Amino acid sequence: MAERASIDGWTPPSPNQRRAILDRSKSVAIVGASSNPARASNFVITYLLSSSADLDIYLVNPREEEILGQPAFGSLDDLPVVPDIVDVFRRSEDLPAIAEEAIGVGASVFWAQLGIWSPPAARMAAAAGLDVVMDRCIKIEHARFHGGLHLAGFDTGVISARRR
Amino acid sequence: MEPQTDREWGFRTRALHAGARPDPTTGARATPIFQTTSYVFEDTDDAADLFALQKYGMIYTRLGNPTVSAFEERIASLESGIGAVAAASGHSAEFLAITALAGAGDHIVSSSHLYGGTITMFSNTLANFGIETTFVDPTDPEAFAAAITPNTKVMFTETIGNPSGAIADIEALADVAHAHGLPLAIDSTFATPALCRPIEWGADIVIHSATKFIGGHGTSLGGVVVEAGKFDWGSGRFPKFTEPVPSYNDLRWWDNFGEYAYCTKLRAEQLRDVGAAMAPLNAFLFLQGLETLDYRMVGHVANAEAVAQWLDSDPRVAWVHYAGLPDSPHRELAAKYLPAGAGAIFTFGLGGGRETGSRFIENLQMISHLANVGDAKTLVLHPASTTHSQLSDEQLAAAGVGADMIRLSVGLEDLDDIIFDLDQALTGAQESS
Numbered sequence: 001m002a003e004r005a006s007i008d009g010w011t012p013p014s015p016n017q018r019r020a021i022l023d024r025s026k027s028v029a030i031v032g033a034s035s036n037p038a039r040a041s042n043f044v045i046t047y048l049l050s051s052s053a054d055l056d057i058y059l060v061n062p063r064e065e066e067i068l069g070q071p072a073f074g075s076l077d078d079l080p081v082v083p084d085i086v087d088v089f090r091r092s093e094d095l096p097a098i099a100e101e102a103i104g105v106g107a108s109v110f111w112a113q114l115g116i117w118s119p120p121a122a123r124m125a126a127a128a129g130l131d132v133v134m135d136r137c138i139k140i141e142h143a144r145f146h147g148g149l150h151l152a153g154f155d156t157g158v159i160s161a162r163r164r
Numbered sequence: 165m166e167p168q169t170d171r172e173w174g175f176r177t178r179a180l181h182a183g184a185r186p187d188p189t190t191g192a193r194a195t196p197i198f199q200t201t202s203y204v205f206e207d208t209d210d211a212a213d214l215f216a217l218q219k220y221g222m223i224y225t226r227l228g229n230p231t232v233s234a235f236e237e238r239i240a241s242l243e244s245g246i247g248a249v250a251a252a253s254g255h256s257a258e259f260l261a262i263t264a265l266a267g268a269g270d271h272i273v274s275s276s277h278l279y280g281g282t283i284t285m286f287s288n289t290l291a292n293f294g295i296e297t298t299f300v301d302p303t304d305p306e307a308f309a310a311a312i313t314p315n316t317k318v319m320f321t322e323t324i325g326n327p328s329g330a331i332a333d334i335e336a337l338a339d340v341a342h343a344h345g346l347p348l349a350i351d352s353t354f355a356t357p358a359l360c361r362p363i364e365w366g367a368d369i370v371i372h373s374a375t376k377f378i379g380g381h382g383t384s385l386g387g388v389v390v391e392a393g394k395f396d397w398g399s400g401r402f403p404k405f406t407e408p409v410p411s412y413n414d415l416r417w418w419d420n421f422g423e424y425a426y427c428t429k430l431r432a433e434q435l436r437d438v439g440a441a442m443a444p445l446n447a448f449l450f451l452q453g454l455e456t457l458d459y460r461m462v463g464h465v466a467n468a469e470a471v472a473q474w475l476d477s478d479p480r481v482a483w484v485h486y487a488g489l490p491d492s493p494h495r496e497l498a499a500k501y502l503p504a505g506a507g508a509i510f511t512f513g514l515g516g517g518r519e520t521g522s523r524f525i526e527n528l529q530m531i532s533h534l535a536n537v538g539d540a541k542t543l544v545l546h547p548a549s550t551t552h553s554q555l556s557d558e559q560l561a562a563a564g565v566g567a568d569m570i571r572l573s574v575g576l577e578d579l580d581d582i583i584f585d586l587d588q589a590l591t592g593a594q595e596s597s
Binding site for chain 2: 014015016037038040043046047050051052114115137140143147148149150151152153154155156157158159160161162163164
């Protein structure tokens with residue numbers, strides 16, 4: 001991850017804060033979901049839909065009908081539920097508009113994927129009371145705390161004498 | 165929900181705990197030895213997702229094994245890296261680490277003061293694959309800079325050169341590498357993370373022969389590659405990271421995995437294709453070794469410093485090269501990068517050339533003559549006739565290896581006994597001359 005300048009009104013969540021965000025979330029809306037298997041979003045969606053994760057996944061892309069067997073919705077407003085997390089795979093300049101939508105539907109977490117960074121979106125979402133994560137992959141963070149990263153030889157930072 | 169704090173756990177705590185929480189199925193507190201080649205899939209979708217890297221999990225022990233994972237996470241934690249990939253030996257770890265970055269037509273800039281086997285790997289096998297290496301004086305960061313070409317993919321050195329004892333100026337080398345958009349890879353076998361953590365000084369890739377101090381018992385071969393997770397593989401200089409990968413549905417390592425890209429690629433491509441996987445039993449034995457690494461290195465360094473001083477003051481010894489001695493040219497860099505001690509492997513000479521050296525070695529009673537270092541037992545070797553015997557005279561000189569050089573790896577025996585054995589062998593070497 002590249003070094004980033006700090007943003008007034010928002011502190012990047014620590015590992016345990018990211019873990020808590022994932023633990024209390026039941027549903028994730030993926031904005032910018034792609035049906036192209038070479039795209040990172042498709043890769044992440046496959047993981048989130050697999051037995052690895054116990055999350056309800058809603059896909060948002062106005063130009064798609066169906067992605068990986070799941071319906072694609074035109075916007076966050078069209079979803080049948082209020083998603084806990086809005087996870088974004090779009091260019092950084094599109095983020096403020098999506099943050100506004102996420103605040104509008106009542107989501108509790110605004111999450112921007114690896115390489116995506118928008119200080120105005122972060123300030124807006126944080127000021128509206130949302131938890132904000134940016135430049136992090138939701139798949140990698142889920143795997144960090146659920147054994148996947150450990151099995152792949154990565155340092156999870158988890159030190160524990162508990163069985164689970 | 166278990167209690168979790170954001171505490172930064174200490175080195176000795178992580179040496180015991182990192183990567184090894186109790187087994188969730190049985191509650192076993194020690195890490196079990198998963199002596200299995202393969203793992204049943206939940207169903208066919210699960211298998212397909214695993215093969216496509218779309219979920220994490222075990223497929224086949226060549227690609228990953230739970231005992232090996234525990235070792236990988238522990239060494240990654242101790243080196244302040246993002247992750248690690250274990251290998252069958254230190255040598256295969258180096259091969260994997262380099263070939264993840266360089267292919268035919270590419271170029272490496274390397275220290276000339278390397279383990280002889282690494283020099284032959286670079287100048288022979290890698291050259292046969294079309295990877296060219298320029299060897300430079302490791303004490304001169306400008307020499308590295310001058311050798312960089314548009315095709316250079318990595319700069320390589322050793323924290324403590326084998327056997328010359330040259331200490332790498334890691335910070336300066338990392339600055340040179342990063343100014344040219346290159347990663348710095350460093351073999352830190354002789355230092356171990358107990359004495360130096362190169363990633364904290366700017367290195368990007370750290371390689372170990374776990375066979376040495378990490379195990380400490382001299383029972384098992386193994387190696388490991390640790391990566392920092394800080395290097396920008398998306399700069400355009402590393403198309404292997406940014407172009408589609410056909411064998412994984414055209415994913416791109418950098419786009420899909422970001423800071424995890426190097427280790428993910430290393431496992432999913434290089435370990436997959438080369439097959440030099442660490443054995444689960446060896447991973448278990450290295451985990452046992454890591455538990456006591458810091459304590460053992462304190463003992464190794466104390467004995468090594470005392471032995472080096474004793475040899476240095478003995479008139480039968482022509483010279484001693486140990487960065488822990490006050491008159492060493494590497495003293496300043498050792499104080500910066502190895503403040504707890506310059507390791508326990510160093511060289512000395514008896515003058516008189518090859519013959520006197522041989523007689524000295526043959527007169528030793530307790531110290532073992534063999535081609536290894538970093539054992540708990542004290543070991544000795546004559547590099548010019550063994551580890552470095554396949555090098556040309558020019559390569560020998562460039563590697564800092566003289567004909568009378570004796571390499572000593574100081575162990576954890578009683579100091580008096582180590583000195584007793586050296587003393588009587590020095591006498592024996594002189595009497596028979």
